[in-house]
Amino acid sequence: MxxxxxxxxxxxxxxxxxxxxxxxxSAHAALVNSDPANGTIVPDAPNKVTLTFSESVQLLSGKIQVLAPDSSRADQGEPTVDGGTVTIPLRSGGSRGTYLVSYRVISADSHPVGGSITFSVGAASAPPSATVDETKVxxxxxxxxxxxxxxxxxxxxxxxxxxxxxxxxxxxxxxxxxxxxxxxxxxxxxxxxxxxxxxxxxxxxxxxxxxxxxxxxxxxxxxxxxxxxxxxxxxxxxxxxxxxxxxxxxxxxxxxxxxxxxxxxxxxxxxxxxxxxxxxxxxxxxxxxxxxxxxxxxxxxxxxxxxxxxxxxxxxxxxxxxxxxxxxxxxxxxxxxxxxxxxxxxxxxxxxxxxxxxxxxxxxxxxxxxxxxxxxxxxxxxxxxxxxxxxxxxxxxxxxxxxxxxxxxxxxxxxxxxxxxxxxxxxxxxxxASSADTNTTVTKTLTDPKMAVQIDIFPAQVGNNSIHLYAFTPDNKPLTVVEWKATAALPAKGIEAIEIPLLRITDFHAVGDIALPQPGEWTFKITARTSDIDQSTLTTTATIN
The missing domain is CATH 1.10.357 (Tetracycline Repressor; domain 2)
Known part of the structure; x- marks a missing residue:
């Protein structure tokens, strides 16, 4: 007794x-970064997706997948891990639209970590739905x-x-x-x-x-x-x-x-x-x-x-x-x-x-x-x-x-x-997780009957910003642009249009840099000339913090 x-x-x-x-x-490791970043739009289909966690992780068989816009599997082969970085190889020639990446791994302290991210190629679309909840216990x-x-x-x-x-x-x-x-x-x-x-x-x-x-x-x-x-x-x-x-x-x-x-x-x-x-x-x-x-x-x-x-x-x-x-x-x-x-x-x-x-x-x-x-x-x-x-x-x-x-x-x-x-x-x-790199890219898609133009502004903050321009046909195929022009203005604070110097990288892609001196709702005007007589001018606004 x-x-x-x-x-x-x-x-x-x-x-x-x-x-x-x-x-x-409770997850004991955090996803701190991904490439492509969560919610971003990229011009071309990548050949891999990289997930970076706050600590080293171990893979679980069959618990990582990438779904294409039509819900088919976009990943191929087995993912690999190096410390806290997981690399997922993708099939070549991926279609345009939104992709879903779902994952479940084991953190260094033996706890499962699950979740999902999305990214889009060319333009966003309705994301595919995951058949399995990777976060459940x-x-x-x-x-x-x-x-x-x-x-x-x-x-x-x-x-x-x-x-x-x-x-x-x-x-x-x-x-x-x-x-x-x-x-x-x-x-x-x-x-x-x-x-x-x-x-x-x-x-x-x-x-x-x-x-x-x-x-x-x-x-x-x-x-x-x-x-x-x-x-x-x-x-x-x-x-x-x-x-x-x-x-x-x-x-x-x-x-x-x-x-x-x-x-x-x-x-x-x-x-x-x-x-x-x-x-x-x-x-x-x-x-x-x-x-x-x-x-x-x-x-x-x-x-x-x-x-x-x-x-x-x-x-x-x-x-x-x-x-x-x-x-x-x-x-x-x-x-x-x-x-x-x-x-x-x-x-x-x-x-x-x-x-x-x-x-x-x-x-x-x-x-x-x-x-x-x-x-x-x-x-x-x-x-x-x-x-x-x-x-x-x-x-x-x-x-x-x-x-x-x-x-x-x-x-x-x-x-x-x-x-x-x-x-x-x-x-x-x-x-x-909170101190991880935060993607602040502002992405806008502008359309008219002749073309669609995607503009990416990073980091969308006062100071130096990078501008990326992509041109597509109405049916989402790359469109050759002979000449690009772009300006940025902040009418609310009396800042007139500032020309953005652009460099043509590929037939449908141009980049430029501009210093934006004030926060506010900036107006961006883009002109894309596709031939000697055909061109389109499109306008959008973006918030600069």
Whole structure:
């Protein structure tokens, strides 16, 4: 019963994850640029489309496509990826009109990123409709992922701290049967959590349902970085389980070499958590991975030690044994809490990136909730440390036990918050997307019975601007222009027509540059002469910021 009482606090956090509101799926990488850019009109069909993301990504088989204006596939061959840049080869001789590019990739921190962009060749048309929503995540899968993560964190707590206490602080006269059950429960939870993660990653990546998983999907997961890390975790846990048996039996035949190897395996296991999360996509990935592993280790040592205290040592150890154990444990706890705070602050500074991100984002708000709960726990821990120093805990262990139970209950909720936190995009991702290159090209299409002229103005801002002119026949075929003329005027501010010097690039394409001195609604007049006697003059307005 004492073992189950010690686990009650962890179950509180488990149900907090289950009953908490389901957050929408969050992309942890952002599309920051594309070529052609989203919503632009290009004169000729490109031979490839390039997508650039804010962090490195991995491809999913069959999850990237380009649809032509008639909804046929315009891509050919397999797309390639180089870091955060995805290149999609296109068929030659593409038709005029609007194309749809849809994509779903896996970000560096193992989360799917989906979306779509459009671009037009020659002139815009009704875009083709996508048959698959590349951004969807099954709600059951989305809800189970943080549950699986919580089980993994709980397993770490019930494994790392109890093993350390059992190896270094456990009185020889006490039975090891109860602690062994706790430790084997921790091993089981980590194993279940890892197997859940491997299974759930397949429908999470592809957007399918929980049981609509194909063998090929699982093969893709196992062949990914995520799958490799999960397999390493399983291997480390299995190896640790073999080394744990002598320690748990308590016959005195556990060697120092075995204990040292067990410590190495523990470090390796802890490292697998940050290698599949936010730290791998951090601007300083090496620092983030180390800091996150320290954060997890400190949490597991502290909370696992508290479980051993409340479930076994305080009820079973005598006054002499507690007098020897509690001061040592108090120093361990103080060190673990210090490491927890420092690592947590460093993590928050890297992921949040700004005060605005801390206050305005869901990620930042959960960080604040976690900090508030941690402050309460630290207050309780301070009181328990005071009891230990005053020696009253040795004579009144029940009072200390109640305090430790309170610590466990609150930290269980913190674990639940952490499990939700790893599924939410950090503010640095949103900032990366907002700071991406923004296309400010103004595109206008002018028509008369003889021709259509497309004018592109970039960047459509005060100062130097590039002007591109394209001529087409009424049936959207390139039209040869013998001579181009163009002017720009701002009548509202008394600026008369300024001639735009133009250079004929191809038969139907001309470029020029002009300095626009004032913002406002500028009037552009274009004259295109197609023969000695045929010419058209067309006029449009464009807003210059």
């Amino acid at each position: 004492r073992v189950y009482g010690a686990l009650a606090g962890l179950l509180v956090g488990f149900f907090a994850v289950l009953l908490g509101p389901a957050a929408p799926a 099954n709600p059951v899968v989305r809800a189970l992922i943080p549950v699986g993560k919580y089980l993994g964190y709980a397993g770490l707590v019930l494994l790392v701290g109890p093993v350390l206490v059992l190896a270094l602080l456990w009185p020889h006269r006490l039975s090891r049967r109860g602690p062994a059950r706790v430790i084997w429960t921790g091993v089981g939870l980590i194993t279940v959590s890892t197997l859940m993660a491997l299974w759930l990653q397949a429908p999470y990546s592809t957007g399918s349902t929980l049981f609509d998983v194909r063998v090929g999907d699982l093969r893709d997961v196992l062949g990914s970085t995520f799958g490799a890390v999960m397999l390493v975790r399983l291997g480390v846990v299995c190896a640790a389980a073999l080394l744990l048996r002598p320690l748990l039996k308590g016959r005195g035949n556990e060697s120092k070499a075995d204990l040292a190897l067990l410590g190495v395996l523990g470090v390796a296991a802890l490292a697998t958590w940050p290698l599949t999360g936010h730290p791998t996509a951090s601007p300083v990935a090496g620092v983030s991975v180390v800091v996150d592993a320290i954060h997890l280790a400190a949490m597991a040592v502290w909370l696992g030690g508290l479980v051993m205290l409340v479930a076994f040592l305080l009820p079973q150890a005598d006054e002499r044994e507690l007098g020897a154990i509690l001061p040592i444990w108090s120093r361990w706890a103080a060190t673990a809490v210090s490491a927890l705070i420092i690592a947590g602050v460093v993590q928050a500074l890297i992921e949040v990136a700004s005060l605005k991100g801390l206050v305005d984002s869901t990620y930042g708000q959960l960080i604040l909730v976690k900090v508030g709960l941690a402050a309460v726990v630290l207050g309780v821990a301070w009181w328990s440390r005071r009891l230990v120093r005053s020696k009253s805990a040795e004579t009144e262990p029940r009072g200390l036990r109640k305090i430790v139970i309170a610590e466990l209950a609150i930290t269980a909720v913190i674990l639940g918050v952490t499990s939700a936190l790893v599924q939410i995009s950090p503010p640095r991702t949103a900032e990366a």
